[in-house]
Amino acid sequence: MVDPTTTVVWDRALLDYDMGDHPLNPVRVELTMALARELGVLDRPGVHMITPEPAGEVDLTRVHRADYLDAVRHAPLDPFFRGWGLNTDDNPVFDGMHEASARICGASIAAAEAVWHGTTKRAVNVAGGLHHALSARAAGFCVYNDPAVAIARLLDQGAQRVAYVDVDVHHGDGVQAAFYNDPRVLTVSLHESPLTLFPGTGFAEETGGPGAEGMAVNIPLPPGTGDAAWLRAFHAIVPSVLRAFSPEIIFSQCGADAHRLDPLADLRLSVDGQRAAYLAMRDLADELCDGRWVAMGGGGYALVEVVPRAWTHLLAVATGEPIEPATAVPAPWRKLAAERCPRAVVPETMTDGTEPPIERWQPGTTPDAVDRAILATRMAVFPLHGLDPHDPRD
DSSP states (O other): OOOSOEEEEOOGGGGGOOOSSSSSOTHHHHHHHHHHHHTTGGGSTTEEEEOOOOOOHHHHTTTSOHHHHHHHHHGGGOTTOOBTTBSSSSSOOOTTHHHHHHHHHHHHHHHHHHHHTTSOSEEEETTOOOTTOBTTBOBTTBSSOHHHHHHHHHHHTTOOOEEEEEOSSSOOHHHHHHHTTOTTEEEEEEEEOTTTSTTOOOOTTOOOOTTOTTOEEEEEEOTTOBHHHHHHHHHHHHHHHHHHHOOSEEEEEOOSTTBTTOTTOOOBBOHHHHHHHHHHHHHHHHHHSTTOEEEEOOOOOOTTTTHHHHHHHHHHHHHSSOOOTTOBOOHHHHHHHHHHOTTSOOOSBSOOSOOOOOOOOOTTTSOSHHHHHHHHHHHHHGGGGTOOTTOTTO
16 A cells, blocks of 8 residues: 655755856755755655665666766866767766766665655655666757656566656757667657757657667657647646556656746647646646656756746646646745846746646647648557557547
């Protein structure tokens, strides 16, 4: 019997994943946790806070090569270090890089194991979601791939059907690569088209390797896609493939960079649309796997305007009642945010003032670029799961 609590994994040491003057600023995580506390989310009955330990060599080498770990340890000691994707503009080295990266992996492992072993129903690690790191290469601001490391840990403990749903604006390429040939892991990613955005992967035709056909599901969306169309794409594909797969546990990477204010991408979601996505993923976990849901953060570069509100909504959805969109942002948090990021526009409420409509996909009725993307993914993947790509009931 799963205890009806939610585990939140947190330690200020998770903020040590700090690349300096860089878009991936840990202030976004600090401000998220501060806002969640101000709104009482972390003090709800049943919320269990745990402090993670860094992942060890055995856990990290399930995904990453040992010589790459050695390179990560060595790179901060050599100002002229090159290779392995390190010491670049995207992935600058920093003191304690291995330890900080391993701690984030340890936090996602702790979240995953709390759910898998039945000590909690859901778990959240907002500092996690570093989904671009590859087996032997840093990429896209990510040194170690904590979602892949946590999933690999559960596979080692006997998991047979793990679903990973990635709603970051960028394709979840590192997680897909880690499990592309593994029929035990279904990876689903909604992202801006690889024709217009890093990492240049995530086409609908990427559907899984030999023996794992259909286990990679990619929904590339055109620049400018907003709430209604994004949610239409989500509901046209994600519930169907998850139901066909019948997961034992669902992981979600909840990057907030699909928001219209994000400076690094071109989708047009609102905080309200992101909140709707979190609710949908929680409902699918409740329907399909007795609520077993592990949620992580990810990208997000509107450090004050977007990320803290989006991930506070995520924490609220995971811990119980969603926060009403019209809720005022507490004055103490607004003061803290202004101090931390003086040039930012500090939001006053938990909403962007939108109410995302519910649109059901119907083939041929919305002949726009998003509808074409939906159909391309359904054509590529649905038959591999025994589903009819043209039947909106599937």
